[in-house]
Amino acid sequence: MEFSDVIDVLLLRNYNTRLVVICTMLLGCACGLMGGFLLLRKRSLMGDTLSHATLPGVCVAFFVGVLLGGQGKSLPLLLLGATVSGVLGCATVLFIRNNSRIKDDAAMGIVLSVYFGAGVALLTMVTKMPDGAAAGLESFIYGKTASMVLSDFWLLTVVTLCVLSLSAVLFKEFRLLCFDEVYASAQGWPVRLLDGLLLALVTAVTVAGLQAVGLILIIAFLITPAAAARFWTDRLDRMLLLSVVIGGASGWLGASVSALVPNLPAGALIVLVAASCFLLSMLCGTQRGVLVRLMRQLRLKRSIGRQHLLRALYEILEADGERGDGISIRPVAFRQVRGRRTWSDQQLRRCLRLAYNDGLIDAVSKEDGIILTEAGLEAAAQVTRNHRLWELYLIEYADVATSRVDRDADAVEHVLGEKLVALLEAKLVKLSSADALEVPASPHPITPGD
């Protein structure tokens, strides 16, 4: 593989490559969009059933073509067969569901495998026919992008344009259908019609994509970009747009790599690229990605640790203050802080290190102990105050026993926003001492550290 080859492929210089890459890109866009609706409508498996159920139709269409005197491999006829048997498969699922107690998933499992099995049996018969072996019907199973011709391009263009424009026009209707079908029906929308239309669009995309990625992998091309897009946004329009982009990009990249490296099938590569996008999104997605969630958890954990440390220090200073001269900064022994809570040496040291980095405490040393900074004392007073306000609220309004209020308060106080604190202050102004910045006394005895 030369560098110039890469450039040739990327710039779509070769006619064949250009055709294949543009076709898979178009398919990717259409798949991404329909997959989004399919995913949100919780019909992912329906798409899988549909695609598997196309196989017997393809074979039967071939037979019919031969019977009519043609050579059998007429693409429109084959795709028509695929559509008919795909829709028949979905209808079978609905029939089983409506007329028995078998649930959707089981019905789809049955239909999917039975239709596919029938298709494989028919396919074996086809390959034994005189023209059969050359017909290459098995490309419908695994996909064979290299065999795409100009008519495929036109088919995909039409399908993609239809899917994009109808989704744009019916965006509001599809959103309602996917979110709350029952309410849509109560509002007078023809839910069955809309549902049928959505299914028809999915069918069109699936059938059009059979040759490119094959009927086994098309479901991945439908669902994966949409699932990936969901990690980045909480808005439907943006999610669908992103899904279209990811789908298109997967199609482009997969087909390009396949064109560069001999013997790597495009269908599989496209799906692998889409899967990589999914993996990346799952990890790094800005809305629901794993890393973002971990970061949020870590941040909360750190903030809780800091609040625990500050309150422990404050309460120790406060206990001293009660014996005489009010609260003033003085060194507190590590051992004393450690005794305030059930935390390990290691945990406490980590808290101390973070607090030091934040400028809340001065350097910790064995001899001197822990010393709060001015800012640290202020923060500690604030934290303790929030804790006590919340405790008072629980005792006063939620009937929590004084003996366990400390732990209950501890569970919530770390997430108190400014607004909630203001509300608490308003509610408890008569309970706490009038001064807005004063720390109220603890409603329960504080166990001293050892």
Add this chain to the structure above:
Amino acid sequence: MSAVPKVKIQALPSVADSKSLPLVIRDLTVAYHRKPVVWDIDLEIPEGKLVSIVGPNGAGKSTLIKACLDLIPRSSGEVSIYGETYRKERKRVGYVPQRESVDWDFPVSALDVVAMGTYGQLGWFRRVNKRSKALALQALDRVGLADYAHRQISQLSGGQQQRTFLARALVQDADIYFMDEPFAAVDAATERAIVELLKELQQRGKTCLVVHHDLATVPQYFDWTVLLNMRVVAAGPTKEIFTQENLRKTYGGKLSLLSEAAEELMRIQ
């Protein structure tokens, strides 16, 4: 289902009478998988009442509401809303489904959900416009959620989600509201907000039918009550019909003759 003849009711009140009534149900029977869920319901709801529909689990409360709104096929019977079919009077009806009936992970904001209440008026193809959004925001404000308009709905608490659904019904400015368990698993603040809202709707002459579970609050919240256990045990002003005797009839013994008969019917068909 065996052929239940659709008989026109002779005992219908005069047309003028039934026109003024927000909801009249005659002879309604609904069956799921051949098992009757509600039987022979006859009901007349007067205008401007807060009506609770009360009964044990599986009594057919949701089914009754859904049958009124043409959401499930009726085996027999008729429902008229302001003297007309639901299809004709749809715009005057607001519906609040059960909260669990949708996926709250769906990528929409509270405002998007409430704006769905305007879709019916918008009609085909027209996009959600500024007016719909303004109406939706107004409705959110009425249920105390104006600050949460742009939150994705999974970031709302259960009570806030319930209020979002209420707002979606309010945005329609209907005359009769059907609410399926709006008080289910909500916090105290939401419960108060919903009650206030119901009273406000009543003051404006609206009629509300509410599936309710908490017997203790029925007399306090609702001036009309329908006691339901597959059939109507009693219906009328709460003061009159909310009696020990009626409640015992409604809740006493799951194995009432009626449900046994229903089981039997299902077995032989």
